[in-house]
Amino acid sequence: MQRGVNALNGSFNRKKVSGIDYWYFQYTGANSKLVQFFVGPDSESLRKLIDEKKAAPDSTSLRAMAESAIKLGCRPITNEHFKVLSPLEQHGLFAAGAVLVGTHAFIAYGNMLGVRWKDQLGTEDLDFAHAGRSVSVALPSNFSLNTQDIVHSLEMGFLPASTFGKVFGGSFVHPKQPEFRLDFLTAKTSESDAPVFNVQLGTSLQPLPFIHYSLEEVQQVVLLSSLGPVFVTVPHPARYAVHKLLVFGERSGAYVVKAKKDLDQAAALIEWYLNNNSAVLLEKESVLIGQGKGWQKRYETGLKALANTYGQLHKRLELARASFRPGDVNKDDGWASE
Template sequence: MSSLYRELPVGAQVAYSEVYEAARHADLHRSVASLTGSFQSKTIKGRRYWYFAYRDALDGKVRQIYVGPESGQLEALKSRAAESPETGISRMSAAALAHGCAGIARKHFRIIRQIGDAGFFQAGGLLVGSHAFVALGNLFGVDWLQSTHTLDIDFAHAGRGNIAVALPADVDVDVRSAIESLEMGFLPSLGFGGTPSGSYVSSMEPDLRLDFLTTYGRDGSVASAPNLKVSLQPLKFLDFLIEQPAQTALLSDQGAVVVNVPDPARFALHKMIVAGERPVGERLKANKDLGQAAAVIECMLDQGDADRLQEMLDEIETRGPGWRSRFGKGMKRLAAQQPGISGRFSAEVVDRS
């Protein structure tokens, strides 16, 4: 069975680690150096997450900026938050790319960095979809052997009041102005009745699309997010995807941007659920979902993370028959598309649940 990835050389993994830490330090310094506050943590589903809490000078309310999941590197960064960050991140990123790390198109990097600089990720936003898949490859220290080309950039936010998600939702961020400042012709895509749809399409490049997603409510209607200044399109099963997020960096020869991405196990199993939900007319999209799921599953099994996959599968089991049915359909499609990886996944994870 041929693998769906290749392991990056040690030099590439070291280069990625260095540029990620430098970008994270710069990001943290830019966010908190001018604020008076303190680092605080929350434990959610057994994992600890760190925030910087400060009092808003305008309304006196306490706000939280998301810093990231607990790690040894984060502890060191917290102590250095007020120090001036390293320069030359673009040079470091270019070096990581030269060693074999994956980057994204300049145009897409510019968009994601602009939205990131506006504070979207510190305010609870995630990057999902194919760009998150690219970022997970660098996080794992591997190079995916399938195409990651996409014209969509998918963002997600839980909205206010979702306590199951580690990310804060009380920081005001003007995402709409950030999009407009790109001057790339992005206009809101309207839904039925002329209402906002949660998407932006470029008038200069109609295939280039930004989607802002959120968890599915009772009526499935588009949600207004006043604190983000954009509308959010509800998506089924997104609540499972965005819990317990990971943090990584997207690379370009123009620099690096720190982003929140889904937990890898949640990413893979969510792709299988979505593939099981897709109709026959979306077979190409389903195949892409399954290809990404298979690659992440294979990598996690090879790296000894079967227990994490099993933990997420157990959670799906508790979510009801609809979830189990869609996951079962996804498993059948995975077996047809990637029988070797499907067999390993069944033997090492599914049959143990």
């Protein structure tokens, strides 16, 4: 309630239902439609909360807690990225099924797993992934969200990505900072690489192969900045790790730097799992390998790169694989638990 009430500009409204008074909070969303959510039945404590909201609408308690967490060792995201992610979260993008991928997810893993990565693997990319049509069936029939309108409402100057006059769906770039991008991705389900328009999100998504593997198990996490926290959804960290090895072989040419980053991030997470819960990592690996020969071939390429760059870590992984049995997995691995 503190998060919902203090982060939005709106008003409280009381309604009588079956003779009982209930409170609701309403505000105007990015699509200019009125959004209303249930607060609770009328009570003295709830009225006190409402009075406090009216008296101090700009509470900074969550911001102060975020700053404290950063001072205690949690790694933050940049304030510039927070200014993009926070409005997208408040307007329901992640509730709609969007999943944050790339280095921002990797940052969240370090904070949640209680480790500080050795390398500062930062990036100017903001990559988003959404399962597209396969997730839309879980959305309410009256759900609508225009992502492009929200991007424009950021008032940060983002424009649709284009090359030689051709506009590419699913990506927005900052004209003064070409490396600062918003990429909306989805799983590739056909031979075409053409962007796919998603009705629920009101924007086009760029299809990518293999990405659906990272979207089958997700978790909500908090990213921190000096401006406050933001609530996002990310892939399971073990799936993220083995997926990074899979896509390593796909990188070439201008993407060699990203390939190195893929390998480094995979190695960091693999090391954590080998030290703490190797069975979970190996179970996610077996699921990936079971996707087919094409997946196996690419994953083997990633494993070879891991052996060449992180030889001792690769040996530990091989030893763990040799002794792994599917029954070793504790289904409650602590990641998805409340």
